[in-house]
Each structure stands twice: as structure tokens, then as C-alpha cells.
Amino acid sequence: MKRVKRRDLAPGMYVVRYGLGTPDDPFVSVERAILVPEDVALHVPADARNLVIDESFRPPTGVLVGRLPVDVPLEEELPQAERLYGEAVSYAHGFMDDVRRGRPIDYRTSLPLVDGFIDSVFRNRSAAAAICKLKHFDEYTYSHSINVGILAVVLGERLGLERDVLRLLGIAGVFHDVGKARMPLEVLNKPGKLDEKEFAIMRRHPREGFELMKDQEGLPPQVLRAVLSHHERSDGNGYPDGLKGGQISRFTRVISVVDVYDALTSRRVYKDAMPPGKVLSLMYRWRLSDFSAQVVENFIKALGVYPVGSFVRLSSGEYGVVVGLNQDNPLRPPVKKVLDSDGRPVEPVSVTLSEVPDPGDGLSIRECLNPDDYGVDVSRLVA
Ligand SMILES: [Fe+2]
């Protein structure tokens, strides 16, 4: 244990507590590793004095310490992310068709795209994730595979994982549902809810995917396990093996969190898309029963409580679109007002949300809504 000043905190240190335990300087336990420079602001208030760090701390292997974010503006990164996304969806078509025709697939061909996702996320944390939800490029199965690949990288970056691991997460995301290419098309693309029998057929896709991937030379075992186990749930109610808690790898949990998020926020023939903010609050509720709480919490931090592109009703009764991420205060993202309180379109204009949500007149976000219900095209407003 060692005393340090806040300004001396650096990546690789582990903060145990701050304060002396006096009324003037109360004792606050922190227990957080500083992995990237922003962690200081995240875990230690600016006025904290008398910090104590644990000198014996060594960051876990696989965790990259101290990478500085580049932070290209969202508007600048969106067009690049969109181009990459289009290419990636065509790639997903390609390998799914290959499987249907009985041709072999090679996971390594996805690497240039996955590296592209990682570069994009390193330039700007929100752009690639926003594109996943703003563009309705294609049929669900293809865009979903790519969305899960991108969102797994976004979440992995937030967890402080290094590039090699992010690459594996991207690959696992892209191929997690490859087994669906072996599902009968009339079940896969059924324009309605599946009945019991059809559902039982669909539940075979993780094992089919495992069979398709397992003989590829050099395929990392974490990826293979994620393909097989991405529908397992912490409480044992998942499939195919009914694994519980610790039996599910952390790597697999990252994939299952982003998989559920993308599925619920996607529009299907038989259901509307749920607003991203609503899905995140549901998943927060399920964080113990279904997922790893720590993974869910970091996913919410990565996307913001109201992810970019969220359509929201403000406390003034007016409507707006979330156009960015506020790392310091996730409840106060940048918002553009787009409809007045009667739902009539207005010239989009930035509004300022109040510092503290809602004592009195301050402007704040009240709820997340589905933009389709209000005839709002979010993609035009964000990009
Ligand atoms: Fe799946």
C-alpha cells in the first residue's frame, strides 16, 4: 500500500481508497484498476485527497494498459464506418451462401474486416455501433452477424482488452450464428413467430455452427466455444447444454450480451425494434440471471445509457435524437430537438440538458421511443 496524489495516478495502478477517514476528508473505498487515462476521472473524483494504491497490483494478462484514445469526431468517422459496414454485410452473405452450398469456409478471410472494425472503434467509440442501428442494409441474419462482430469489439475495447483479443471477439461475433445457414430457409425466414417444432429446429444452430467451424485449422478455441455456447445463460436456462454461471467463459458472455442487444433492437417481420435505451435497461435487470453483471455494466458504459441514434421525449414534451456520447455523464448526451411537443417537425437544433436531471425546470430525457412511430428518420439526423 502506498499513498499518492491524484495527479500521479497512472495506468497500471490499483486504487484502494481515498480519504483519511476524518469528517473533513471521509474515507471512500474504491477498489478499481486504472487501465486507461480516463479511468482516473471515472473512478476518482477531482477533489479526492490522500489516495491509497496497492503496489502489488499487476494488470491481468490480455489487458492493454494506457492506450490513448484518438477521438476522431463522430461526423468524420460515420462515413468510413458506413462503408466498412456495407462491405462486411456482403462478406456475411458470401460465407453464409458458401455454407448453404456445402463449400468450406475459412474464418481467416474475415480478418481484414475485423481489423477495420477495431481501427474504427479506436478512432471513435460510437460511430461503428451507431451505424449498426442506423442502417437497415439487409436481411436480419446477415446484418445481425456483422452487428454482433462490431458490438463485441466495442464492448471488448471498453473492457480494456488488447487487440489480439478484440480480433478474436470480432471473429466470434461474425461467425456466432453461422449454424443458421444450415437451418431450413422456410423456418429461418418465416414471416411470423416460430411454433414449438420450428423453435426446436432453430435451437440446433449453435451446435451446427460448432460442427461447421471445428475443423478449421488454427481456429482459436475461445471462438469455437462462443459459437457453441452463445445462448447459454447464467441461471442455467440457456441452450444447448444448460451451462451455469462460471461454466460459461467470459469471452462467450461478451458475445451473448451483444447478441441479445442486437436481436432486441432489430426490427423483424413479426416484431418492432425496441428502442436501444429500453433494451439496455431490461438487460440491466437481467444482468444477474442471464449474463455477467460486469459485462452488462460495461456494455452500458460503452454505448451510453441512451446510445447514439436514440429517439427520446424530453421533459419539455418535445422530442429529440441523441447525436453523441457523453463519457462523463451518460444521462446527458448531446441531443438535437426534432419535433415540438405536438409532434410537429422543427428545424433540428442542439439542446442542452441540465446538469442534474430534473429538479424543477431543467431539461432532461424522459423516455426512449421508437422513431418509426413518429415518422422520424434518425439516420439522416445523426450523420
Ligand atoms: Fe444464435
Ligand SMILES: [Fe+2]
Ligand atoms: Fe445471434
